[in-house]
Amino acid sequence: MPTPSIKLSSGYDMPIVGFGLWKVNNDTCADQVYEAIKAGYRLFDGACDYGNEVESGQGVARAIKEGIVKREDLFIVSKLWNSFHDGDRVEPICRKQLADWGVDYFDLYIVHFPISLKYVDPSVRYPPSWDSEDGKLELGKATIQETWTAMESLVDKSLARSIGISNFSAQLLMDLLRYARVRPSTLQIEHHPYLTQTRLVNYAQKEGIAITAYSSFGPLSFIELNVKHAEKTPPLFGHATITTIAKKYGKTPAQVLLRWATQRNVAVIPKSNDPSRLAQNLDVVGFDLEAGELEAISSLDQGIRFNDPHSYDLPVTIF
Numbered sequence: 001m002p003t004p005s006i007k008l009s010s011g012y013d014m015p016i017v018g019f020g021l022w023k024v025n026n027d028t029c030a031d032q033v034y035e036a037i038k039a040g041y042r043l044f045d046g047a048c049d050y051g052n053e054v055e056s057g058q059g060v061a062r063a064i065k066e067g068i069v070k071r072e073d074l075f076i077v078s079k080l081w082n083s084f085h086d087g088d089r090v091e092p093i094c095r096k097q098l099a100d101w102g103v104d105y106f107d108l109y110i111v112h113f114p115i116s117l118k119y120v121d122p123s124v125r126y127p128p129s130w131d132s133e134d135g136k137l138e139l140g141k142a143t144i145q146e147t148w149t150a151m152e153s154l155v156d157k158s159l160a161r162s163i164g165i166s167n168f169s170a171q172l173l174m175d176l177l178r179y180a181r182v183r184p185s186t187l188q189i190e191h192h193p194y195l196t197q198t199r200l201v202n203y204a205q206k207e208g209i210a211i212t213a214y215s216s217f218g219p220l221s222f223i224e225l226n227v228k229h230a231e232k233t234p235p236l237f238g239h240a241t242i243t244t245i246a247k248k249y250g251k252t253p254a255q256v257l258l259r260w261a262t263q264r265n266v267a268v269i270p271k272s273n274d275p276s277r278l279a280q281n282l283d284v285v286g287f288d289l290e291a292g293e294l295e296a297i298s299s300l301d302q303g304i305r306f307n308d309p310h311s312y313d314l315p316v317t318i319f
Contacts, residue, residue, distance in 0.1 A: 003042065004285050006267060008185040009208045010155075010162040012107065015075055016262050017282055018043025020214065020269035023221070026052050032273055033059025037068055039278050045188075045212070045269040047079035047112055048097050051127035057101035075107040079166065080151070081128045085116035085142035090150035094159055096122060109160035110188060111147060113167050115318055116140030130314055137314060144172065145179055152182040164188065164209075167307075167318065170200050177207065186210045190307045191266060192218040192257065193236060193300040201266065212267040215307060216257055222306040230306050241300060245293050252277075258284040260297045 005013035019041045024032055029052040033044060037059070046056050060076070063069050078101070084093040094109060118138040120128060132138040154160040164186035165173070173187065187204045189197055191213035201211050215221050217237065222230035236242055237253040246256045254277070258268050262284055270281045289297075309316040 003040065003282065004262075006210045006265065008108075008162050008210055009183050010185045012075075012161055012185075014108065014162075014186070014210060014267060015041075015043040016265075016267045017041075017258070017284060018045050018075070018077070018212075018267065018269040020271045021046040021050050021052060021056055022214070022271070023224075024050070024052055024056075024271060024273075026055050028273060029055035030058040030062070032271075034062050035275070036278060037063040037074075039275070040282050041278075042069070042073060043075040043077065043267075043269070045077045045214075046101075047081070047110075048093065048100075049079075049081050049112070049127050049129070053078065053097055053100040057103065061102050071103060076101060076103060077108040077110065078106050079110045079112040080147070082113050082115050082117040082130070083120050083128050083132075083140070085111075085140055085147040086119060087142065087146045087150040089119055090147065091154065091157070091159070093122070094154055098159065105158055106160045108162045108164055108186060109151065109154060110164040110166050110186065111144075111151065111168075113318060114144060114165070114169075114172050115316060116142040116147070130309070130316075137316065144176060148176060148180060152180075155182050162186070169319070170203050173200075173204065173207075173209070183207075184209055186212055186267075188212040188214060190215050190305060191261065192216050193239075193242075193260070193297050194218050194233065194302050194304040195306075196298050196301040198298070198301070201264075205265065210267060211265075212269060213261050214269060216261060216268050216270055217254065218304075219306060222311070225312070227306050227311045229304065229311075233304060236300075239300065241296050245289065245297070249287055249289075251287065252280055255280055255284050256289070256297075259287065259289055260294060263289055263294065 166188035219230035
């Protein structure tokens with residue numbers, strides 16, 4: 001059964017379940033993308049700072065060559081890194097990323113964080129990081145309006161069919177909407193039962209902006225990154241509220257967490273290199289949770305954010 005989609009303000013359909021490429025190892029990435037396509041995934045969420053766009057493109061090319069999919073069947077997402085926010089830097093880096101993927105356009109291209117860092121040429125260091133050439137974090141001077149105007153030109157030149165934002169607050173989104181000629185199609189945010197961001201989600205959706213959740217499983221993704229409060233936070237997979245609901249429906253805790261999001265029209269981008277979990281993560285629209293169950297999961301909210309620059313000892317305050 002094809003994965004349901006969300007109609008974006010740009011007019012395109014975005015699958016509500018995709019495959020996230022964050023922390024996918026380079027040596028396995030091409031195979032994982034290829035296997036995910038075989039399993040039925042059509043949305044792939046990447047970024048230049050993940051450092052695996054070439055390998056992701058190799059997986060896509062293999063699937064296309066074998067006739068499993070056509071390019072137009074896929075929804076490929078990438079992101080603009082912080083050090084390329086200057087208006088004249090946006091198009092060149094987008095074109096480099098397209099070349100790395102081996103495609104002519106992105107279905108969705110996203111401003112990764114609402115912060116400008118000092119430019120570092122890709123020939124000096126790529127994939128990019130938070131540091132400048134001197135190994136220090138240095139802020140850039142580009143405004144969000146300057147960056148967004150350049151993002152809009154990508155749509156004009158058919159380099160991106162839709163453009164969006166990530167890690168933006170409601171206030172920044174409100175400001176962007178005042179001057180945007182091309183409205184953002186999506187807002188990607190950390191979103192799980194410990195961080196529901198209900199007001200932000202409701203505001204964006206009311207404005208016709210689709211929400212994509214990352215880190216749907218809460219602390220799980222951040223323990224290996226040594227985020228201290230992730231280690232101390234009870235895992236969602238073992239939480240009684242989640243396991244009880246999972247047992248009722250004969251589903252895994254992961255499927256319940258993903259259904260909690262998708263049933264509220266929030267797109268999700270989990271990843272797995274296990275074939276059975278790969279299929280399970282995609283199969284999260286064939287059952288419905290009761291209203292009381294949705295509320296019970298939402299009531300776990302504690303405002304715990306894991307993906308904060310300060311969690312990695314980076315002196316950047318955006319949340």
